[in-house]
Amino acid sequence: MKTEWQAVEEAAQAAQASALVSKFDEEKSRLQRLTFDVADMHFDLSRTHLDIGVVDAFLALAKQTDFQGLRARLLSGDTVNPTEGRAASHTAERGMGAEADVHAADEARRQMRALYDRIEGGAFGDVRHIIHIGIGGSFLGPALVIDALLPKEPRYDVQIVSNIDARALERALMHVDRTRTLIVTASKSFTTLETMMNTESALKALGQDAKSRLIAVTAAPDKATEFGVDAANVLPFAETVGGRYSLWTGVGLAAALALGWEEYEALLSGAAAMDRHFADADLTENVPFVAACMDLLYASVIGAETRAVFAYDERLALLPPFLQQLETESNGKRVDRDGETLERGSAPVVWGGVGTDAQHAVFQMLHQGTHLIPTEFLAVKEPGHSIGGDHHAQLLANCIAQGAALLRGRSFEEAKAKGADDALAHAKTFPGDKPSSTILLDRLDARTLGALLSFYEHRTFAFGALLGINSFDQMGVELGKDVARAIADGDLGDLDPSSRDLLTRVGL
Numbered sequence: 001m002k003t004e005w006q007a008v009e010e011a012a013q014a015a016q017a018s019a020l021v022s023k024f025d026e027e028k029s030r031l032q033r034l035t036f037d038v039a040d041m042h043f044d045l046s047r048t049h050l051d052i053g054v055v056d057a058f059l060a061l062a063k064q065t066d067f068q069g070l071r072a073r074l075l076s077g078d079t080v081n082p083t084e085g086r087a088a089s090h091t092a093e094r095g096m097g098a099e100a101d102v103h104a105a106d107e108a109r110r111q112m113r114a115l116y117d118r119i120e121g122g123a124f125g126d127v128r129h130i131i132h133i134g135i136g137g138s139f140l141g142p143a144l145v146i147d148a149l150l151p152k153e154p155r156y157d158v159q160i161v162s163n164i165d166a167r168a169l170e171r172a173l174m175h176v177d178r179t180r181t182l183i184v185t186a187s188k189s190f191t192t193l194e195t196m197m198n199t200e201s202a203l204k205a206l207g208q209d210a211k212s213r214l215i216a217v218t219a220a221p222d223k224a225t226e227f228g229v230d231a232a233n234v235l236p237f238a239e240t241v242g243g244r245y246s247l248w249t250g251v252g253l254a255a256a257l258a259l260g261w262e263e264y265e266a267l268l269s270g271a272a273a274m275d276r277h278f279a280d281a282d283l284t285e286n287v288p289f290v291a292a293c294m295d296l297l298y299a300s301v302i303g304a305e306t307r308a309v310f311a312y313d314e315r316l317a318l319l320p321p322f323l324q325q326l327e328t329e330s331n332g333k334r335v336d337r338d339g340e341t342l343e344r345g346s347a348p349v350v351w352g353g354v355g356t357d358a359q360h361a362v363f364q365m366l367h368q369g370t371h372l373i374p375t376e377f378l379a380v381k382e383p384g385h386s387i388g389g390d391h392h393a394q395l396l397a398n399c400i401a402q403g404a405a406l407l408r409g410r411s412f413e414e415a416k417a418k419g420a421d422d423a424l425a426h427a428k429t430f431p432g433d434k435p436s437s438t439i440l441l442d443r444l445d446a447r448t449l450g451a452l453l454s455f456y457e458h459r460t461f462a463f464g465a466l467l468g469i470n471s472f473d474q475m476g477v478e479l480g481k482d483v484a485r486a487i488a489d490g491d492l493g494d495l496d497p498s499s500r501d502l503l504t505r506v507g508l
């Protein structure tokens, strides 16, 4: 009997039989069926190999894998992370989850608000600067949100430090008035090497009383108080919130301070709107689900090893690195939930940049290179500046043009007709037929950004659920940490000759 995956493979093969551009003629309702309007965003997945056959095959796979059951478990606070034996309760931070989780999240938010009010009220002096210290999920979300939404006249100067390379801390310190600086250390575990070392060095650099202006955001409050943080300055959050999903907890404190509390709440309410869509919309209309089918189609069936994301908006410049962690740390796995080796590819390499800059760097490869690179474009209808002129019209036109050019290409004959000889015409030929998706935001504000990030979270979950993997652990980051620890302890054990030689060269 044909398995559900075999049916997906057959549907994918059929979908690749005709050129993408001709699909609009073959399926008259294509644009309407593969575009979605949710939470003030327009999602266009029509310039891809998704078609009725492919979506139907994924719907059958969803049934066989009990996708809806797993989604219900996620959204009601049941265990969805079997290797760590716990739930993934980030949606509870936005009001959807087990009653106890939502209650705990509300309580933590009240504490966060109280601390926010103390900071604003001068309990830590006349704070002008915040150094947010954290790495991975304790860094990428806040950095993206602050960069995307920072008003022209920021409420605070926020410096974000993640790397253990102290050059990052040194740069941050150059910007701050040391006596008016608050340190926010965000670490779920409160043991992460980079974050602890940066916090210690920052305290040293800021001087004697800096510890009184240290705030800890963590799922391990005891460790924070042991470290010397005043218990009143510790914001706890639940162990069940994964690091890369922790923006919605007190990890967002620096963002809340930088943007203002109302904006922070709008971010959460935007995320909640997308949660409701993901929970309630029929699967054929469910944009995180359909986008996950598209991702699986390319990464796990057709075999595209990468996925590119280009934000045609400076404000979203940090979206690609955020997605890199979200998608690859969640779904870059080699075994399924039962520990069986996967038979197909998992998370693609996620990379990208901003348009139009990237057009003058990597787009050559997108248009004429030999890799299949499903590409995602993001753009915002309203500009993020008041300079006026043609800037925004040009930006949007370029964004839409790139997708159109990837789709249609330029034939050899067309290149020749422009007067080129054969060799030159070959060099000027664009094969086209390259898939892209587009997300068009009505505006970029806290609410739409919250909804966008929630969309990506659920898309990532749906990808893992359909593939049968656990999207909520990250065992793959451990081995390198163990080896680094052993080296630091002088235990070179069975280290290979190349590593030993390199260590000698750097004097270790």
Ligand code: F6P
Residues within 6 Å of the ligand: 135, 136, 137, 138, 186, 187, 188, 189, 190, 191, 192, 195, 243, 244, 329, 474, 477
């Ligand atoms: O090393 C990976 C990781 O555990 C990420 O998942 C996490 O976001 C990051 O490290 C930081 O961890 P923590 O918040 O515990 O400092």
